[in-house]
Amino acid sequence: MQQLTVELGERSYPIYIGVGLLSQAQLLTRHVRAGQVLVVSNETIAPLYLEPVLAACAHLQVDSCILPDGEKYKNLEVLNRIFDTLLERRHNRSTTLVALGGGVVGDMTGFAAASYQRGVDFIQLPTTLLAQVDSSVGGKTAVNHPRGKNMIGAFYQPRCVIADIDTLSTLPEREYAAGIAEVIKYGLIADSEFFDWLERHLEALQSRDGEVLATAIARSCDNKARVVSRDEREGGLRAILNLGHTFGHAIETWQGYGDWLHGEAVAAGMVIAAELSRQLGWLDPAVVNRLVEMLQLLALPTAPPPAMSADRFIELMAVDKKVLDGKQRLVLLQALGQACVTDEPTMAQITAAIESSRRYTG
């Protein structure tokens, strides 16, 4: 088992990464403060992994709340089901919410924990690669609004994150590949050595080799933890974690959440961001090609949806959180492993990059 710490003063917490962790009861329960636990999961994950988690908490009052599976259910209405269960089962301020699932379950459970009785404890048990390397770490929680992704939420840190690699064995191929997109992101924004390593180990990673996987997850979490420690509430630096996300969110909103997976939209978004960085003369064209090749090997999208115009991108991106006083802020690459936040590109340059990314089709 590997262990990292997200350093946030009194809100610091550990991330455990390894095999068979869900059946190590005390790993979970030593972070439970009192006698009540609510496990939140979804209809896909619960039949696979709920049992050992309930067993670990058998000496406590343990309840569960099983949500429908999918990003389209990440809204206030479904969130309210968590509150319903907490109140029906009389959970008090010392309860602990446990998120067992992917990013949607983690984001919703985290926001429920942030808001229930103005804040109770929560623990992340991420079961997808995307959640293990990204959404479970760093304390961003939210639900979607019909007009924009993650518009309603809180910064709220878990007590711990337990990433059991075994849970990835049941992950559908497409979701697994979408998770690798976020792993590659860390190489692009902050860790060129990791980018090189990933390129060399991409096939081992794709075949879910345990050792390679553990290294990739730990290195991703380590990169994320270092950024979050320096900028918990996204005052500046933390925004670099959003490489590809502003374009990606626009794609997801345009599709109405549920066509491409989040990581797939981010993959296409990273290509657009890299392409724009190249056009600005910041990024070596070879890096864009290396990125596109890696994503294509993983069968991830590398171009915007053909039917989505550049104008629709611009329009939907304007609603995103990265717009400050009318200027479009974007995360771009000054070099491999070196991201920056900028509002320098003009709308014409952004449009041009979207259009020229269309040539990167698999």
Added chain:
Amino acid sequence: MQQLTVELGERSYPIYIGVGLLSQAQLLTRHVRAGQVLVVSNETIAPLYLEPVLAACAHLQVDSCILPDGEKYKNLEVLNRIFDTLLERRHNRSTTLVALGGGVVGDMTGFAAASYQRGVDFIQLPTTLLAQVDSSVGGKTAVNHPRGKNMIGAFYQPRCVIADIDTLSTLPEREYAAGIAEVIKYGLIADSEFFDWLERHLEALQSRDGEVLATAIARSCDNKARVVSRDEREGGLRAILNLGHTFGHAIETWQGYGDWLHGEAVAAGMVIAAELSRQLGWLDPAVVNRLVEMLQLLALPTAPPPAMSADRFIELMAVDKKVLDGKQRLVLLQALGQACVTDEPTMAQITAAIESSRRYTG
């Protein structure tokens, strides 16, 4: 104009109390960080006071969101209307929400500000006595759930509070009196000198004498600010502000929110708490009588609703946030001006106090 500060390190903020403050534009706008403002108000208050607030922000993008008036609308569904407006009008992360109204508007606007894009600025312009002396100060925000009051919310501090005493002139008599109940609370829990002063000035206060009112509000805010500074997130001490509230919330839940006003339920709750303190031998019986007389002069309830059994109290109180591991925590009085949090009373003692409070009818 009087000015106090709620001392909370980097989250410290001023409270301004005085006449004609709503028309002093710069008082508001110097706390607005960027170019967007959303004023949230309700159908009763907006026709009276929205105009000067919009005028103060005329050089900015200023939008408004007018909610229906009443505690029964303090729920997730109505909260979502604030998010709808923010997104329709494309408010970004640097926007400022302004709460113009009573406690319901303040609580909902504060929670919307805490949650919109994971947190934006907000300002309180309380227009009821209750909001000016209590809910606008201290950063507690929330909406209700059908199974319990204030069950979904956040601790989230405003940038400033502007309490314009002129707005109290249009306040209905019943609401005004309900606000005085919370003023009396500060005397009971922490300030016996203030309790004595209130007893002497109760008729002047009741007739809304400007000078007496300003003193009463400032002294109430000062008492609250000192408690909040020492315990922002209700780890312990802050709970004393809830004197009468555990009983009061049970009454409100039983009535389905909307029969008695919050301050009225708290008035009856304070009598029960004082009565229980007396029965435990902690509080001088004379204090209970002085309290009951003051409340009766204000035509406030001083006894539980006749049709509400002690069993219903116990049952509904168990869902409240003050229950920790099965023990009923209550705020009681060890003496006038000296509140404590305790789980000492047995259910039988609580029941006895509820029953014996029934004799205090006006």
